[in-house]
Amino acid sequence: MKLSPRATIITLLMIGLGAVPLIADGIDEPFYTVLFSRMLILSIGAVSLNLILGFGGMVSFGHAVYLGIGSYVVGIGTFHAVEDGVEWMGNGFIHIAIAVAASALAGLFIGAISLRTRGVYFIMITLAFAQMFYFIAVGNENYGGDDGLSLYTRSDFLGLFDLSNDNSLYYLNFFVLVASLYLTHRLTNSRFGKVIRGTKSNEQRMKSIGFPVYRYQLVAFVIAGAICGLAGVLSANQTDFVSPSVMHWTRSGDLIIMTVLGGIGTLFGPVIGAVAFLLLEELLSGVTEYWQLFFGPMLVLVVIFARGGIDGILVGLDRWWQNYFLKKKAEEN
Amino acid sequence: MLEINSLVKSYGGILATDSLSFQVETGNLHAVIGPNGAGKTTLIQQISGETKPDSGTIIFDGKDITQIPIHLRSALGLARSFQITNIFSDMTTWDNVSLAVQAKTGHSFHFWKDARRDAELRDPALVVLEQVGLSSRANIIAGQLSHGEHRQLEIAMALATQPKMLLLDEPMAGMGQEESTAMVEILQGLKGKLTILLIEHDMDVVFTLADQITVLVYGRKIATGFPEDIRKNPEVQAAYLGDGDSHA
Numbered sequence: 073m074k075l076s077p078r079a080t081i082i083t084l085l086m087i088g089l090g091a092v093p094l095i096a097d098g099i100d101e102p103f104y105t106v107l108f109s110r111m112l113i114l115s116i117g118a119v120s121l122n123l124i125l126g127f128g129g130m131v132s133f134g135h136a137v138y139l140g141i142g143s144y145v146v147g148i149g150t151f152h153a154v155e156d157g158v159e160w161m162g163n164g165f166i167h168i169a170i171a172v173a174a175s176a177l178a179g180l181f182i183g184a185i186s187l188r189t190r191g192v193y194f195i196m197i198t199l200a201f202a203q204m205f206y207f208i209a210v211g212n213e214n215y216g217g218d219d220g221l222s223l224y225t226r227s228d229f230l231g232l233f234d235l236s237n238d239n240s241l242y243y244l245n246f247f248v249l250v251a252s253l254y255l256t257h258r259l260t261n262s263r264f265g266k267v268i269r270g271t272k273s274n275e276q277r278m279k280s281i282g283f284p285v286y287r288y289q290l291v292a293f294v295i296a297g298a299i300c301g302l303a304g305v306l307s308a309n310q311t312d313f314v315s316p317s318v319m320h321w322t323r324s325g326d327l328i329i330m331t332v333l334g335g336i337g338t339l340f341g342p343v344i345g346a347v348a349f350l351l352l353e354e355l356l357s358g359v360t361e362y363w364q365l366f367f368g369p370m371l372v373l374v375v376i377f378a379r380g381g382i383d384g385i386l387v388g389l390d391r392w393w394q395n396y397f398l399k400k401k402a403e404e405n
Numbered sequence: 406m407l408e409i410n411s412l413v414k415s416y417g418g419i420l421a422t423d424s425l426s427f428q429v430e431t432g433n434l435h436a437v438i439g440p441n442g443a444g445k446t447t448l449i450q451q452i453s454g455e456t457k458p459d460s461g462t463i464i465f466d467g468k469d470i471t472q473i474p475i476h477l478r479s480a481l482g483l484a485r486s487f488q489i490t491n492i493f494s495d496m497t498t499w500d501n502v503s504l505a506v507q508a509k510t511g512h513s514f515h516f517w518k519d520a521r522r523d524a525e526l527r528d529p530a531l532v533v534l535e536q537v538g539l540s541s542r543a544n545i546i547a548g549q550l551s552h553g554e555h556r557q558l559e560i561a562m563a564l565a566t567q568p569k570m571l572l573l574d575e576p577m578a579g580m581g582q583e584e585s586t587a588m589v590e591i592l593q594g595l596k597g598k599l600t601i602l603l604i605e606h607d608m609d610v611v612f613t614l615a616d617q618i619t620v621l622v623y624g625r626k627i628a629t630g631f632p633e634d635i636r637k638n639p640e641v642q643a644a645y646l647g648d649g650d651s652h653a
Contacts, residue, residue, distance in 0.1 A: 273493040280453060
């Protein structure tokens with residue numbers, strides 16, 4: 073089997089991500105495991121956003137709200153597990169179940185109302201809902217309010233794996249990312265996915281051939297929220313800390329930037345985007361405190377010159393590669 | 406098959422549809438003609454459900470559909486093609502029609518199986534593409550088709566929903582002579598198999614194809630009947646045909 077340049081780069085990226093803890097341990101720099109762990113978690117968030125933003129054309133500006141919900145489920149759970157000795161509230165499986173259910177429910181609530189609007193109104197109303205959840209978290213003094221909540225312990229997976237080990241957490245993140253990518257792949261190519269993508273392409277026509285598009289969009293919105301809620305569970309464990317800032321609107325903006333930077337509406341685009349975003353942040357913030365001053369123009373350049381994001385550049389590379397071989401063949405003949 | 410009763414629609418004082426009534430018999434190809442601004446597209450939008458009439462009723466296949474949403478009208482067997490090409494331009498021709506087939510195969514809450522390898526969708530789509538002469542273009546991205554092919558695809562997507570009745574909004578708009586001829590052939594092939602309401606500018610086409618013709622002027626019906634009667638009708642000649650330009 074011969075891989076195109078794009079497929080090769082993406083395969084190497086995924087293999088590389090899978091091997092990070094080995095390499096980091098090998099060079100004795102465990103810090104990289106933590107950095108890349110964050111990338112994986114935000115990748116999952118961006119992958120879930122891409123499902124509605126990239127494939128469905130629904131520009132949600134409040135996607136970080138599910139990161140917040142997932143995080144707070146872990147934060148509140150472990151808080152009671154430690155403070156009050158309620159053991160089941162520290163259980164990781166229960167964290168995941170509740171976080172996914174609560175995020176799906178929030179998605180149902182936000183989506184049911186927001187999806188009745190379109191365009192700029194949709195963007196604003198999803199932002200407004202996210203801010204609403206943000207201020208609920210700020211106002212909740214029992215769980216730290218504005219200051220947030222430190223986790224005394226990570227989610228407990230009954231000894232199946234030990235999340236207090238950063239490498240175990242890393243592999244869990246990696247597994248969830250791969251699973252969410254596979255799920256996205258299946259979803260977007262299924263009949264359901266065709267309806268979602270068709271609605272992005274031409275909503276009027278979808279209605280006229282007989283699709284009740286609202287209910288399909290709503291289900292997509294709920295699925296995206298549920299996946300991102302799972303990312304929230306991982307995020308709280310990663311940082312050992314939960315605060316309203318995980319669902320601040322700038323976080324939602326970051327998720328959009330990652331998705332656009334990597335390439336919206338492609339399977340691996342959000343992963344590429346999240347990795348590139350955090351690498352640039354790491355590199356630039358090492359050089360200057362005002363790293364965003366340089367990051368902003370870079371983003372503008374990508375949006376103007378590479379409309380498909382970084383993945384779009386890779387697609388262009390594929391095309392160039394193909395032409396190169398065609399030419400070579402023609403010359404040989 | 407279709408019954409329009411005293412339909413009224415106004416846009417800020419201008420009556421686009423002025424207490425309009427007529428019937429389309431089952432199996433007929435019924436043409437609606439009229440000069441620019443006669444309210445032809447407004448009429449088709451009210452029948453398909455994109456625009457709500459101010460008053461009056463639309464009865465389709467024995468059911469009052471005046472108030473029901475677009476996708477339910479489509480489910481009842483009413484399909485339309487658009488005057489301005491309205492397709493999924495980023496998908497292949499085959500995918501476009503498959504999606505229209507999918508609309509008729511029950512709900513689409515199937516999350517796992519690859520829809521592009523689903524014979525239940527792909528095979529009927531290919532049959533329809535054959536019917537409109539597009540099967541050789543099945544795997545081309547729809548946005549890259551020629552204008553005439555876009556119109557053919559429009560018809561294919563409408564047909565793929567297995568309608569009882571087809572609403573065609575100027576299928577010949579902007580076509581060259583050759584493309585027009587091909588489209589007339591396609592319509593001739595469909596005639597008699599299902600009921601068709603055709604809105605068209607081109608008089609030659611209308612008089613070649615139509616079983617019945619209704620003439621609109623400023624939203625008002627001035628005549629309805631067989632082509633030969635319409636041709637002879639003095640009011641129609643004065644309002645429309647008499648200006649000597651057969652293509653209006």
